[in-house]
Amino acid sequence: MAEANRAVGRLLREYVDLLKLEEGSAQAFRVRAYERAVAAVAELTRDVAGMTAGELKAVDGIGASTAKKIREYVETGAIADVETLREKYPRPLVELMQIPGVGPKTVVQLRRELGVENLDDLKQAIAEERLRDLAGLGVRTEEKIARAIERLGLHSKERRIPIIRALPVAADIVAALSQLPAVRRVEYCGSLRRFRETIGDIDVVVASGDPAPVMDAFVGLPRIREVLGRGDTKASVLTDDDLQVDLRTVAPGEYGAAILYFTGSKAHNIELRQRAIERGWILNEYALADADSGEIVASRTEKAIYDALGLGFIPPELREGIGEIAAAAEDRLPRLVEERHIRGDLHVHSTWSGDGRSSLADMVAEAARRGLQYVAMTEHGENLAINGLTRDEVRRERAELDELAAGHPDLTILHGAELNIGPDGGLDYDEDFLLEFDWCVASVHSHFDFDVPTQTERILRAIASPAVNAIGHLTGRRIGKRPGIELDADAVFETAAATGTAIEVNCHLDRLDAPADLLRRARLVDGLRFVISTDAHHTTELSNVTWGVRNARRGWVERAAVANTWTRDRFLKWAAAKRRT
DNA sequence: GCCGTTTTCGGCCCGACTGTTTTCAGTCG
Known part of the structure; x- marks a missing residue:
């Protein structure tokens, strides 16, 4: 791939992180717009250095602002808006968002009220028990952040492990859960099911009419070192070799919607939901349903949901939000090798x-x-x-x-x-x-x-x-x-x-x-x-x-x-x- | 910031869990 495309991708990714702090939210529309732009640049087959602003704008996910920034990079080797925000939010501050449980709002608050600029500052503030006095935080949060920092490096949000490590662990867990009488169906989802080469964490979905014993068995599996969270239908654990595994149980009738949702990708899900909204429906991890009456349109299988949305079945490996939904809508999905x-x-x-x-x-x-x-x-x-x-x-x-x-x-x-x-x-x-x-x-x-x-x-x-x-x-x-x-x-x-x-x-x-x-x-x-x-x-x-x-x-x-x-x-x-x- | 076969303005995916709060904000996926 062209060197310029890689450089633009890196700069825009950095801009996304900076914007999270600037906007005080990872969900701000501007943040999400640039996230889409990053994905669009990554899939470009042309060298951005040779594309005009007009050609760039024609790319789905790239608008006037992004096109201008890309041209600016090509012509000057830098993007002024990125540099400005970089000065406002130095890298050590941005990196605090890598700590699990710490998002942009918390980072901004830590800086504003405690003068925290980097990890050392944060550690000191925790040692002095100053986080617990901030609005919205407390002793528990302070302890949680302290624990997360101790594990940093092993569990930063960006950490991804090679698929060769994740796949056997996921297979073991699925095999163990499938033995339980309360489990009707079980499958690993997430990036592992999409077959990404690296995996952030392992997502497992279970269909069961009786979730309690499933949750008990899950957190009690032999290879589980620590339970990070545990609700009625959702739990997160760490295995003894430091992989995070998230389990979700749903009713058998909701299984298709659940594995669709938990397989992702996030970008794929968002596009599907937009398509649902256009049809007056709502799509969540339980069902595709009518937005007003709540009447269920489809939920039992992924295929039924894709069908209802006017799409052919999209294999998990394609679900990256890079054009597969448009391809399915126009009946031009690739005839994949099996x-x-x-x-x-x-x-x-x-x-x-x-x-x-x-x-x-x-x-x-x-x-x-x-x-x-x-x-x-x-x-x-x-x-x-x-x-x-x-x-x-x-x-x-x-x-x-x-x-x-x-x-x-x-x-x-x-x-x-x-x-x-x-x-x-x-x-x-x-x-x-x-x-x-x-x-x-x-x-x-x-x-x-x-x-x-x-x-x-x-x-x-x-x-x-x-x-x-x-x-x-x-x-x-x-x-x-x-x-x-x-x-x-x-x-x-x-x-x-x-x-x-x-x-x-x-x-x-x-x-x-x-x-x-x-x-x-x-x-x-x-x-x-x-x-x-x-x-x-x-x-x-x-x-x-x-x-x-x-x-x-x-x-x-x-x-x-x-x-x-x-x-x-x-x-x-x-x-x-x-x-x- | 991006986008449009309902739209060039007014929307933008959805819910569980945690910890903080007494009704919700932040984070995460």
């Missing part, structure tokens, strides 16, 4: 690679057992010194594959490789040797901090090789651990499309790479194909295809663009075409 469509796996390792953990025979057998029609065994190339295969090893591996093939008549086994993209875009082996493979994935495994032109050139060089069928884990990121490389993704997508090179959707939960936001840009590129591949290093990891598919869906990727949903013949013909060029 797990059952996947016919092949095109990135699989065995113990031939140094980091593989299951034998070649076991991996192939598992691929066959899972009903795949084709699989590419892709050991590392020789340039990955520790894990890669020498030429001699490649030939011996091929011989073993030939023997295995006889035992699996229904599975087409491709002899592939995962090549290493060197710092200058060079690959393992030589081109003649590479063309002996049936399928090659090329991926970055090192040198993550080059600048954008260097990284882009490096990938483009790899794409230019006739032997390279796909670019593996495009950015090389590890979610929550290592940022990906920075590159001109649009240039990569255009060239990949033009050369018949696929973009891999890597299924590892800590990779999910290419990231969904890049996939949303990629899917707009005519002729670009994707492959959803597990990059499995053990037989159990072939099932990770579930996660890759969900990430692809989040990226609005359609089934038709995913090459490994195609029949064997169509896929093989397509893959061979590039290798002949």
Whole structure:
């Protein structure tokens, strides 16, 4: 994405926080307007530096004021209104809003009445027991803020944890609650159900006619360290590994409305509710109902509610308030890929690679057992010194594959490789040797901090090789651990499309790479194909295809663009075409 | 600040929980 778009996004996000203090409310219309603008900028596929004020204004969520500010940034490198507010509310003050339970009103009050300018000031004021005397606050609030500060860092409002940590915890809790006799249905919602790569907290919704025992059981689960809040139908807890879990119980007849509401996103919900209001209805977590009579229009299932609102069912992965509702209204939702469509796996390792953990025979057998029609065994190339295969090893591996093939008549086994993209875009082996493979994935495994032109050139060089069928884990990121490389993704997508090179959707939960936001840009590129591949290093990891598919869906990727949903013949013909060029 | 097939002015999503209050403000999702 263009550098200017990122910079504008950062500035507008900062402006949103500053405006919360200026307006004294996070719900002020001006705050919400700029929140929408931030989202609109994030989804722009054009470089803002090249857009006129008029073009900017035409974007949904960007009006005259925001357009002017963006132009101002492009022309001067700064936005005067942001700078003004920045002086009025210095960063250490703004950051106090990160403390759970502390919002803009409280920050302004603390500053006005106690002279609090930063976290140290606040800690001192608490130590001197001065918060308890403020209007609207009290001893309990003072203690609550003190506890929240102690946990800060672990539980700041901005803290997000990688999905790979949240998913197993959520699955455990859902499994435990589903055992309760009082629980009719239970499901995790929130950003986890939308399959965001990082999760703020885990939202669980239960349908039950008898909430009390459910709430009791929830706060008493073995892994719960602290109960943050507890009402009749709603509770929040911390697990022993510091994840916040919110539980909500509703009547069975309200379950659809409840999971819709708690799945979000916030922006999606707001748009849905506006649509309800236009029809004289009201939508909340219990039902879609008539605003006057209260008569229920729909509530039992999400589909019924979407139907009533004149919308097709919108899959959770799309619910980000970035155009999916308009698309549903006009019956042009993407025909998303589903797990059952996947016919092949095109990135699989065995113990031939140094980091593989299951034998070649076991991996192939598992691929066959899972009903795949084709699989590419892709050991590392020789340039990955520790894990890669020498030429001699490649030939011996091929011989073993030939023997295995006889035992699996229904599975087409491709002899592939995962090549290493060197710092200058060079690959393992030589081109003649590479063309002996049936399928090659090329991926970055090192040198993550080059600048954008260097990284882009490096990938483009790899794409230019006739032997390279796909670019593996495009950015090389590890979610929550290592940022990906920075590159001109649009240039990569255009060239990949033009050369018949696929973009891999890597299924590892800590990779999910290419990231969904890049996939949303990629899917707009005519002729670009994707492959959803597990990059499995053990037989159990072939099932990770579930996660890759969900990430692809989040990226609005359609089934038709995913090459490994195609029949064997169509896929093989397509893959061979590039290798002949 | 943004927006409009009811609108260019007058709206803007909705409710639980907490802690402070005696009817509500702030925060959160």
